Amino acid sequence: MTGRFILLGPPGAGKGTQAELIREKFHIPQISTGDILRKAVREQTPVGQEAQKYMEAGQLVPDEVIVKIVQERLQKPDCQHGYILDGFPRTVVQADALGRVLKEMQVALDGVISIEVEENELVRRLSGRRTCAQCGETYHLIFHPPQREGICDRCGGRLIQREDDREETIKKRLEVYAQQTAPLKDYYQAQGILREIKGMGSREEVFERICRVMKGSV
Ligand code: AMP
Numbered sequence: 001m002t003g004r005f006i007l008l009g010p011p012g013a014g015k016g017t018q019a020e021l022i023r024e025k026f027h028i029p030q031i032s033t034g035d036i037l038r039k040a041v042r043e044q045t046p047v048g049q050e051a052q053k054y055m056e057a058g059q060l061v062p063d064e065v066i067v068k069i070v071q072e073r074l075q076k077p078d079c080q081h082g083y084i085l086d087g088f089p090r091t092v093v094q095a096d097a098l099g100r101v102l103k104e105m106q107v108a109l110d111g112v113i114s115i116e117v118e119e120n121e122l123v124r125r126l127s128g129r130r131t132c133a134q135c136g137e138t139y140h141l142i143f144h145p146p147q148r149e150g151i152c153d154r155c156g157g158r159l160i161q162r163e164d165d166r167e168e169t170i171k172k173r174l175e176v177y178a179q180q181t182a183p184l185k186d187y188y189q190a191q192g193i194l195r196e197i198k199g200m201g202s203r204e205e206v207f208e209r210i211c212r213v214m215k216g217s218v
């Protein structure tokens with residue numbers, strides 16, 4: 001299946017996990033601005049150095065930096081038949097910019113899928129999250145533990161807690177979401193392309209709901 005989709009939802013809603021399942025099933029690239037930025041930070045590129053201080057504080061990286069990254073990414077050949085945007089847009093300014101880029105490319109979004117999860121559940125999920133320092137694979141101490149404690153199943157790398165998954169930063173990120181990103185639901189509702197789904201339950205159950213709305217949108 002082809003299509004251009006946005007996965008919207010607060011930190012911890014499962015956007016990354018679901019975007020990966022979508023990528024595997026539908027063979028469309030997953031474009032995660034968080035992953036792109038973390039890689040840039042690891043490699044200490046100029047963008048990475050600029051982004052690092054915002055990320056560690058749980059704040060958003062400036063819109064112009066992000067828009068440029070996404071704009072370049074969308075020009076790549078693998079985006080021709082669709083993609084899933086995970087973690088972008090996060091502000092109305094970014095959404096407007098995306099709209100302009102898509103218009104220039106003469107394409108349109110097929111749907112915006114908003115994953116709904118209650119706040120106390122988000123904190124529980126984020127504080128148990130562990131990430132591979134080497135390949136970026138994510139685990140959860142309770143819901144999705146690795147086979148060997150502290151070691152990545154996929155590449156054998158060391159599992160760490162992301163700097164921004166610490167309790168104080170989590171609170172900040174949730175605040176930022178409520179203030180700057182949640183308004184995008186109304187924004188896309190007004191365009192008639194918002195699809196809300198429940199983010200509770202197993203990853204397979206949530207994926208099933210997503211597949212249903214994706215199939216109904218294209
Ligand atoms: P994520 O993995 O999507 O939760 O992103 C981790 C961090 O990267 C966020 O807390 C922001 O600091 C930054 N980030 C990722 N995507 C964006 C975006 N679209 N706009 C601004 N900052 C972003």
